[in-house]
Every structure is written in structure tokens, then in C-alpha cells.
Amino acid sequence: MTILGEFALWISLPFALWGMVLGYAGGRTQRGDLVLSAERSVYAVFFLHAIAAAGVMAAFLGDRFEYWYVASYSNAELEFFYKVTGLWAGQRGSLLFWALILGFFSSLCVFQNRKKHREFMPYVAAVLQTILLFFIVVLLFAEVNPFERLGFTAVNGRGLNPQLQNYWMVIHPPTLYLGFTAFTIPFAFAIAALLNGRLDARWIQLTRRWILTSWLFLSVGIVFGMRWAYEELGWGGYWFWDPVENASLLPWLTATAFLHSIQIQETRGMLKVWNMSLVLLTFLLTIFATFLTRSGIIESVHSFSEEPKIMIIFLSFMSAVFAGCAILILYRLPQLRSENQIESFVSRESAFLFNNVLLLGAAFSVLFGTMFPLITELITGQEISVGPPFFQRVNFPIGLALLALAGIGPVIAWRRATKRNLQKNFSTPVIVGLVVAAALWVSGAHHPLALTTWGISAFVVTVIATEFWKGTRARSRIEGEGYIPALFHLVSRNRRRWGGYIVHVAIVMVFMAFAGAAYNVDERFHVEPGDVVEVDSPMGHTYTLTYEGLSTARQNGLRNLLWQAIATVSVEKEGRSVGVLTTEKRQYTTQDPGSPPMTEVGIRSTFGEDLYLILSAVDDAGAVLAGDSNAQGIDLQVLVKPLVNWIWLGCLTLVGGAIIALWPSVDRKRVGTGESADPAAEGAVVGAAPPAGALPPAGAVG
Amino acid sequence: MTLYLGVALIVAAVLLFILQPVVKGLHASLEREDDELTETEARKRIALLSLRDVEYDFLAGKLDEQDYRSLKSELTAEALAALEADEAARAMRGHPEDQDIEAEIARIRSGLRSGLVCDECGFSNEHGSRFCSSCGEALADRALG
Amino acid sequence: MKKNGRFMVGLVGVATVVTYLIWTGVSETMVYYLTPVELMQRVEVDPTFHQVGVKVSGQVIPGSYQRQDGELLHLFQVRDLVDASITFPVEFRDALPDTFTDQVEVVLEGRLREDGVFEANTLLTKCASRYEASQEELAG
Numbered sequence: 008m009t010i011l012g013e014f015a016l017w018i019s020l021p022f023a024l025w026g027m028v029l030g031y032a033g034g035r036t037q038r039g040d041l042v043l044s045a046e047r048s049v050y051a052v053f054f055l056h057a058i059a060a061a062g063v064m065a066a067f068l069g070d071r072f073e074y075w076y077v078a079s080y081s082n083a084e085l086e087f088f089y090k091v092t093g094l095w096a097g098q099r100g101s102l103l104f105w106a107l108i109l110g111f112f113s114s115l116c117v118f119q120n121r122k123k124h125r126e127f128m129p130y131v132a133a134v135l136q137t138i139l140l141f142f143i144v145v146l147l148f149a150e151v152n153p154f155e156r157l158g159f160t161a162v163n164g165r166g167l168n169p170q171l172q173n174y175w176m177v178i179h180p181p182t183l184y185l186g187f188t189a190f191t192i193p194f195a196f197a198i199a200a201l202l203n204g205r206l207d208a209r210w211i212q213l214t215r216r217w218i219l220t221s222w223l224f225l226s227v228g229i230v231f232g233m234r235w236a237y238e239e240l241g242w243g244g245y246w247f248w249d250p251v252e253n254a255s256l257l258p259w260l261t262a263t264a265f266l267h268s269i270q271i272q273e274t275r276g277m278l279k280v281w282n283m284s285l286v287l288l289t290f291l292l293t294i295f296a297t298f299l300t301r302s303g304i305i306e307s308v309h310s311f312s313e314e315p316k317i318m319i320i321f322l323s324f325m326s327a328v329f330a331g332c333a334i335l336i337l338y339r340l341p342q343l344r345s346e347n348q349i350e351s352f353v354s355r356e357s358a359f360l361f362n363n364v365l366l367l368g369a370a371f372s373v374l375f376g377t378m379f380p381l382i383t384e385l386i387t388g389q390e391i392s393v394g395p396p397f398f399q400r401v402n403f404p405i406g407l408a409l410l411a412l413a414g415i416g417p418v419i420a421w422r423r424a425t426k427r428n429l430q431k432n433f434s435t436p437v438i439v440g441l442v443v444a445a446a447l448w449v450s451g452a453h454h455p456l457a458l459t460t461w462g463i464s465a466f467v468v469t470v471i472a473t474e475f476w477k478g479t480r481a482r483s484r485i486e487g488e489g490y491i492p493a494l495f496h497l498v499s500r501n502r503r504r505w506g507g508y509i510v511h512v513a514i515v516m517v518f519m520a521f522a523g524a525a526y527n528v529d530e531r532f533h534v535e536p537g538d539v540v541e542v543d544s545p546m547g548h549t550y551t552l553t554y555e556g557l558s559t560a561r562q563n564g565l566r567n568l569l570w571q572a573i574a575t576v577s578v579e580k581e582g583r584s585v586g587v588l589t590t591e592k593r594q595y596t597t598q599d600p601g602s603p604p605m606t607e608v609g610i611r612s613t614f615g616e617d618l619y620l621i622l623s624a625v626d627d628a629g630a631v632l633a634g635d636s637n638a639q640g641i642d643l644q645v646l647v648k649p650l651v652n653w654i655w656l657g658c659l660t661l662v663g664g665a666i667i668a669l670w671p672s673v674d675r676k677r678v679g680t681g682e683s684a685d686p687a688a689e690g691a692v693v694g695a696a697p698p699a700g701a702l703p704p705a706g707a708v709g
Numbered sequence: 710m711t712l713y714l715g716v717a718l719i720v721a722a723v724l725l726f727i728l729q730p731v732v733k734g735l736h737a738s739l740e741r742e743d744d745e746l747t748e749t750e751a752r753k754r755i756a757l758l759s760l761r762d763v764e765y766d767f768l769a770g771k772l773d774e775q776d777y778r779s780l781k782s783e784l785t786a787e788a789l790a791a792l793e794a795d796e797a798a799r800a801m802r803g804h805p806e807d808q809d810i811e812a813e814i815a816r817i818r819s820g821l822r823s824g825l826v827c828d829e830c831g832f833s834n835e836h837g838s839r840f841c842s843s844c845g846e847a848l849a850d851r852a853l854g
Numbered sequence: 855m856k857k858n859g860r861f862m863v864g865l866v867g868v869a870t871v872v873t874y875l876i877w878t879g880v881s882e883t884m885v886y887y888l889t890p891v892e893l894m895q896r897v898e899v900d901p902t903f904h905q906v907g908v909k910v911s912g913q914v915i916p917g918s919y920q921r922q923d924g925e926l927l928h929l930f931q932v933r934d935l936v937d938a939s940i941t942f943p944v945e946f947r948d949a950l951p952d953t954f955t956d957q958v959e960v961v962l963e964g965r966l967r968e969d970g971v972f973e974a975n976t977l978l979t980k981c982a983s984r985y986e987a988s989q990e991e992l993a994g
Contacts, residue, residue, distance in 0.1 A: 039736025481769035
């Protein structure tokens, strides 16, 4: 099976090339037979990559240690689950996995559109095959072939690093990859639009769901990574501004800008050049992210002098794509002119434009900070780096401005907002924001950044809650429905808008959690069994922790474990027992001898905070394992992390909002804007005929 | 041996699948399908939706009267222009199956043009309005709908 | 057109603020990123460099790791990735990341003290999923 998979990968090369050439040719010459052949090649390449991926999986499951990749990331004792998912444990397999997912989405897109949007599809297929071709070439010729043989058969593999044997770490790469690759579809349609000249909002409307789906997977993928870091890295932190994290954040930022900016093009025919540039930029950043994540160019000092082959290939590809698209955009510049102007500094169009600029600014600063060592090395020969303080300094203000915009955008008027309009819609939320900040100050929270964040959060929530309230009330009056059916129909008639509002609330929740970190508690103790320590939570209560003792277990290689030392701590909150937490040290067989054991933390989660215990050190592991019950002293680190669970809750809310926005509506005529399209609604627009008596007399409205 | 057979089979199958269109002259359709929206239709739809949004915003209390009135007359003018542009485009294409759509458009347009005239200020309001868009006075009660 | 002017001012303003933030951010948080060889050279040439915070990348020498019992203190030796003869001892007083192994590649932030010991404030290790085994390792 594995050899078959290897062949399949080689065979996919000419077919991808064929699809690329015929797609462009068919589009130019308008020959349906060429186009059909190109579309079929998309299915074929996916089929072949599925065989290749199955081949890799078979190698893992069959313990085929003559393959470098299998020997590096697996061993005979590895759990079944991790053998199956070994496909994306390392760089080589990940690239094949990427190609597989891209092939899946490409096939889905081609199949969905086999009778639709025909003026785009030839070029879409061609672009998709071009990108797939690139990945195939990298896999086969850049020394990253997952089927590479060792030349001998290793007795056993190295095994998978225990840190990667964690649920989150297994689903985090695929989720991110789903996000990255899904974005290729809108990119392909954008190129198709540039090639065929249909530069209105059409290409946006038909890829809207792809864009939102991709954004959803990216968001969730990033949060999964944060959760993994939080649980597994043992420090209680979830974001370190590490180059790999930054690389996945970059396309998310530009995709968010793009997601908002396209609304302007759809309703007002503006920002066309922005949108083309944003989709191109996001695509390039997804390629950049996958290449940065899986190669090591940022960590190593003087990385340019090392010049791995893969780096050159990726950079060449990205440059070629950038140059090609830039030329296309310049060529089409006349047709990308805005149909309308921005009329006022204070308007929704303007808010969206500021949104774009701020998100791009954040993306630029993150990119700059991440690449800074390489840039300084190029210029001065000396590497200079910047760390988390830099990223925080620059991005905190930008983040707060964006948070405020999340509340301003939904309600500020189109075209131009009059003073009255601003007063009407913003006075209450602003007051609420100030009141909340003041109330928090009075109750003892004095951290300026946190207070600002929470104040703005209250502002945004008020705006959105008011929107829901006013909309429901209006609909209830007009249609004569009760409030609950009114709310349901309100959301259902315009899922994109209200789903989007829910996503904004989710973002607020996440920002609130970030601000909570200003009040993190971190205390360290040395304790013997029976010792009791107290830790105060910023929420006002006190935890009383009793260290019960250390139990050990020798595992002798089960699940690659040598031994475990488990510390048990009983927890009381304000005197009331709330349970028991454990935190452990584990030594794995796969660790290099002499390496310190790994830590598993103990977490107790509530809405308000996490109580996070870390067994930093065992006084004398050897003695404890030998059964000496007097040697149970440990170093215990206790963290209290206020509001941290609002990140995960916010993520769930974000998923809910996105699903609402994505939910298909039944259209009589295909609209693509997600709006209900039946003409009866149109009649209602102009001849708005509310039930008699439902309209309040003028002046009493609002 | 079976491996090579397997590979050969797969290659042959894929080749056949991909080359068949070119060899046998099978064509993928390249024409725009009928029920897709044209540019003018899309603009018209957006203009009408904006009008609807303005009505709802006003009724929800997000817009005060002055803003509502001025925005509404602006959007109405745009909607009219969009409707006319679309109708012109349609006439050029000659779409017979759009008859009921034509009727609907005619109804909307007549509603826009000949509407209710306000007793107070003489402003020509749209069909179905209850309050004058210009001066705000209640229009004379009519049977609605 | 006047309105457009105000608008451009706003955009340029935002861009300026962001640039300013980046500029000051860089100048206030930037840190030299050196190899152990370069660090040793710098310190010889300029003794005040002992006070400067730097970032150093190297590899932990197998067998050199010790934990000080009774206190949160980790001790190990780090060698240059290219010239293995250049080494220095490291003191680290925080929790070790789980990715730390006997021969891991590390990035340290801190300073090289006059007594030749590197006092590390932060310690980062190369990400587990990217560590690629060599042929020799796999042969066992």
C-alpha cells in the first residue's frame, strides 16, 4: 500500500500540470472539452493524493521503520490513535496532508459548480491546479518526501514526543490547515475574476461561504493551539508571540479585514482594489504560515547562511504569485475603480476602512516583529530580535481600537452619520461603558489597560444588545408576533448580520479574558504532606490548599511512560471543600536520558477563573520511587487566572455566530447575499404596509 | 507483480478519465445559466434591500425622522434608477419568462411614482406610506395592502 | 473634496500612530541575538557587555543538566551549535518548559555575568514537532 502511495504521488505531478495548462487554455479559447478535462484532473489529483496519504498511514500502522518519516515520529508502542494521525506529526507528512485537503476542497468546489458560474470555473480550476502542482513539486524535489527511505530498517522508531500526544495538538494542525486551504478557493475566484473581467461583487458573493468557513476554521484552529499551550506547556500561558503562532495569526488578521471589507464592495461598490489586495495577501500569508511553521528559519541565528532548499522554493513561489497578481491588478485597475465615494469621515464605510487599516497595521507589526531578526541580519549582519513586549506594546492599542470599532461599525449610519444619529445610537452605550469602568474602579480594579478593555467591552455589548432589542421589538410590532418568534424570524431573515453580531460578542468575551490576565496570581511554595497554603483570588475569595502527598507508579514503558509521580492537593474555597486536584511529573521512555521529567498540570475551571496547579519539582524523585515516604516534599506553583475560560467560551460563541451566518436560506432566485430573495419581500420594501395601528405616531418613535 | 499491475490500472483509469473529454469531444458548459443574477439585477436588489433596511431602522428607532426622510428620498431615487437600468437591460435581452417579474416591477414603479399626495405639504409619497416623508404628517387613511 | 481631505488625514493619522508604536516598540525592546561564539567575542572586546541583555541560541550539552535540590534552580551547560568547544554554564530560576531535554536546542534571554555564568531570564526550546532525527539517531 505504501509503495502504491508513493507511486500515486509521482503520478499526480503530470496530471496537475495537465489541469493547470488546460484550465487556462480552455478559459482563453472557451473550449468546453478542455475545461472538462481540466476539471476532471482536479478530481484525479485528489484521488491520487488520497492514495498517497493512505500509503503514509499504512506505513505508520504497519510500523514500517524503513521509512525515515515513520521512524522519526512513531514507534511500536505508540497508541493507535497517534499512529493514524502521524500523517501530520511532522513537516513532510503535513505538506502531503495540506495537498490532500486542498485537493478535497478543490474537488468540492469544482463539483458544486459544474453547472454554475461557468465563466469563472476554467480559471478557478487552473489556479487550484497550479497551487497543487507547487505542493507536489515541493514534496517530490525539495527533500521533504514522506516516502523517503532510510536505506536500512530501524529496529524501532524514535516515538512521538509526549507533548504531542495530546488531543488538542492532534486536532490543531488539521483545523488550521482546513482554514488555510479553504481560503484558496476565494483566491482562485479572485484570480478568475481578474482574468475574465467580471470585477463586480459577483466573485465575492459566490465565495462568501468559503471565506467565512475558512475564517471560522482559522479562528478555531488558533484557539485549539492556545488551549494546547495552556494545558501542555505547563506555564498557564496561552500566547507567546512565538514565530509559529504569529505566522498563523497573520492570515487571520487579513482574512478578518477581508471579511468585513467585502461588505462594502457588495453594498456600495467600493474598496475593490483593497479586496483584491487583501485576498492576495491572505493567500500568500497562508502559504507563508505553513512554510514558516514547518521549517526552522526564524529560530536559528544566521539562518540565511543555512539556506534550506525548501526556503528558496517557497520564497520563489510566493514572489512569483505576488508579482503575477500585482500585474493583473494593475492591468485591471480601471475596472476596479470605486462606484461611489466615501462621503464622510464619520460613516460606516469609513469605519470599515479604518477597520482594514488597523487590522493591516496589526498584521504588519506582527510580521515585522517576527521577521525583524532576518531583516537586521540582512542589513547589518547582526541579528537583533524583539520579543513579547514589542508585540504587546504595539498590538494592545490597536486591539482596543478594533474592539471599539466592533461596537461602532454595526450601528453607525451608512454614507454619513449626522450628529443626531450618533447621539441617538451611541450615548447610552458610551455611558454604560463609562459606568462599568467606574464601577470596576470603585470595586478595586485599577489596572488601566484592563479597565479600558472592560469599559469598551461593555460599550460593544450594549450596542449589540440594543440592536437585538430594537430589531425584535420593531419586528414584533410590524408582524404582530410575540417577541421570541420575532427574534427568531429577525435573525433568520438576515443571518449574516445577526450571526456577525454574535461573533462580535464572542470577540468581546475573548478580549475580556485577555484583560483578566492583568490580575493573574502566581505563588510558589515548598510543601511537605499535610502542609496547608492559602492563595487569594482577585475575585475576592481565598483558596485553601492542602498538600496530601505524592504517589508514584512505575509504568515500565506502557504508553511510553517510565514512571509517574502524582501530587494530590485538596482544594477548599472560602472554607468549603470543592474537590481534589492532581498534578504530576512524568518520565517517558522516549526522552533523552538525563532529561528532566515532564509536567502535567491540574486545573479547576469555573466561569470566573481557573485554579492552576503545577508540580514544579519533586525534592527527591529517586527516593520516592524507591518507596521512601519521608521524601514527599515538592515545589508547588499555584496560579489563579481570572476570566481565562471566557476565551474558550468566546470561541464556542464565535462558532455559533458563524454557523448562523453560514446557514443557507432557501432562495427562489439565487442571490448570494444571504438575504431572503422572494419578491414579496421586495413589495414590502416599498409599499411597507404595517398592520393598522402598529406604527406609533411620528415623534414617539425610538 | 500485483503492485505494478495496480499502478498500471490506476494510471490507465485516470488517463482515460481525464483524456476522454478531449478525445471524444465532451464539453463542459461555459454559458451563464438562466437564473443567475445579472449586474443590473444585483444592483436593483441591493437598492431595494437598502430601502427596506431604512424602513426597519426607522421603525426600530435607530433613525430619527430627519435622517429617515432624507435617506429615504436618496435611496428611492437610486432604486428608481436601478429599476430603470435593469428594465433597459432586460429589454435588450428580451426575457419572455420574466413576465410576472415585469408585472411586479411595474407595480413597484407605479407605487413609487404615483403615490399618496400629502394634504399638508403636497409631497408625493410612496404607495403604502402612512406618514408623509417630507413633513411627517399622517396621511389620510386608506385601505392598505 | 474637503471631506476627502479630512478623511485622508484620518487614515494617515492612524498609519502614523501605528508606525510610531512600532518604532518605539522596536527601540525599547530590541535585543541582540547572538551565538555563544559571538557573545564571548563581544564580551572580550567590550567588558561592559556583561550588563547588556542578549538573546543566545545554543545547544544543551548532554549530561550537563542538574537541578539544585531545595530551590528552583536549574543548571546546565550550553555549547555553540557550530563550534562545540565554546561553552558556558547557565543558571535558570524559573519553571522549565516540558520540551526541555538533555540535548535540546535552546534560545536564552539574559546576560553573561562577569564570572562567566549566563544568567537566563527566559528559556525557549525548539518546537517538538520540528525536531528532525538524523540517520545516526534512527540507526540506534
